[in-house]
Amino acid sequence: MPKYLLLKHYRGGPEPHRPVPPMDQWAPEDVEAHMAFQHHVSELLEENGEYVDAQALTPARTWVRYGGPDAAPVTTDGPHPETSDLVAGWYMIDVESHERAVELAAYVSSEPGPGGEPLYEWIDVREVMWERPRTTDAT
Amino acid sequence: MIDEPVQRLDEGALRALLPRVLAGLVRRGEDFDAAEDALQEALLEALRVWPERPPRDPGAWLTTVATRRLVDAHRSEVARHRREETTYAEPRPGPAQEGDDTLFLLFCCCHPDLAPASQVALTLRAVGGLTTREIADAFYVPEATMAQRIGRAKRTLRGRRLDQPGDLAVVLRVLYLVYTAGHAGRVDLAGEAIRLARQLTLATEEPEARGLLALMLLNHARLPARLDPEGRIVTLDRQDRGLWDTREIAEGVRVLQSALAMQTEARRPGRYQVEAAIAALHDDAASAEETDWPQILAWYDDLVALTEDPVRQDPAAVLGRAVAVGHVLGATAGLRETDRLREVIGERHRWHAVRGHLHELDGDLPAAASAYAEAARRATNVAERDHLVRQAARARAAWASPVSGSAREASSTSRSNDGARRHRG
Secondary structure (H helix, E strand, C coil): CCEEEEEEEEECCCCCCCCCCCHHHCCHHHHHHHHHHHHHHHHHHHHHCCEEEEEECCCCCCEEECCCCCCCCEEECCCCCCCCCEEEEEEEEECCCHHHHHHHHHHHHCCECHHHCECCCCCEEEEECECCCCCCCCC | CCCHHHHHHHHHHHHHHHHHHHHHHHHCCCCHHHHHHHHHHHHHHHHHHCCCCCCCCHHHHHHHHHHHHHHHHHHHHHHHCCCCCCCCCCCCCCCCCHHHHHHHHHHHHCCCCCCHHHHHHHHHHHHCCCCHHHHHHHCCCCHHHHHHHHHHHHHHHCCCCCCCCCCHHHHHHHHHHHHHCCEECCEEHHHHHHHHHHHHHHHCCCHHHHHHHHHHHHHHCCHHHHECCCCCECCHHHCCHHHCCHHHHHHHHHHHHHHHCCCCCCCCCCHHHHHHHHHHHHHHCCCHHHCCHHHHHHHHHHHHCCCCCHHHHCHHHHHHHHHHHHHHHCHHHHHHHHHCCHHHHCCCHHHHHHHHHHHHHCCCHHHHHHHHHHHHHHCCEHHHHHHHHHHHHHHHHHHHCCCCHHHHHHCHHHHCCHHHHHHCC
């Protein structure tokens, strides 16, 4: 029973199947429909007993690194922020198989966009590593 | 499901009681779903009443109270539908033994219509007596998610006929799934699986049930040696065998022998017995050098013979056999065996890890390092990933400076291998 993150992005990933303007330029009813769908996905996952977590991230990003001994942390918003991947949020699911994770990701991607038509958004499906050691011997 | 105070009364006894009471109710024709709910309510009642007035017969008490709840539920249902009031008989004393009840409940919980995750959850709750919260913790999901999963499973069973003997193979698979899920937090799932398998062997004569129990015991016995104090994986050939649980090994061997004694020409040992036999041979070796690889290979031959097309139907068995081939006939022969699996499991980390091991056995450290690194990239378990990264780094370092101490350490896996060395002259 593996866990997966279904990652949604503000930007980055493969060429969009259906390029759309930012959401603040959509018709209000399309925005409503989009948000209602996301809520519905969470509820569906809960009903299925597949839900682990769902979170949204703000687009503001700070890159931080160690500054060296006795120096303050070094921060930057990146040399090419407009082309790098920017994660918008995720659903974490606990499912029977990778196939099921792909099925759910495709459903998430069918979320309505402008005009109520599916967004066809690329969803990044990532398996979560199992923390606990196995009870059988490893090679 | 069980609150703390009741657990304190006597957790073990109460947990053993629940499946018996539940089985009695379901056998009488109650819906599994309704019966489980009624039993939960009876437990809450027990929690309130027992500290003051402990019952003489807790099982009968729970049955009576749960039955009363069921009758109430039926009555209100009936009233709602303006139907004739049905009379419900008081609980008949069940003719069944405790062991039969366990088996019966396992068949309910491992109903083939349920998905594996649901079978596991329902088994742990209804037969194991774990709380929903404990099961949720064990699988790192929110309690509400696990509650939903259990609720759906129970609803799926609604209206199903549960008086037919179920599929024992499914029960065995579910228990093995519970075992391999290991232990986390407060719940020792491996220990729980062993407890349930032990109960199962009391309820059925089927040798495979004993084979499964033996396999779990013989594997579990090595658990204390499997991780070092820092939580790093220690492979079988490097484990401190003094840490192995000799009592568990003895029990495992005894259980396995009793299963194997039941075999006939027509009825050869099934996969759990064969895998247990392989585990027993590892447990039996006083040191890695003394491992009886030819005998292990012979059992692997039996294991792959259990399926028509082992490469496709049981690649894990073929992969395990490849390791044995490597130790008996030499690393090159072992690697050739893994080649047959490339199409089927070439994407999986285990395949690459085994090839790393065989390359190392062969003294080909650069190939071993690449295979381990590839395995690490594909691992889905943190401890295994870390282990494989270390294996890769160790093999690479040993290759870069072959006279250093780490080189001798890196070749320790092949040092044990007389068969392979003879083969390579």
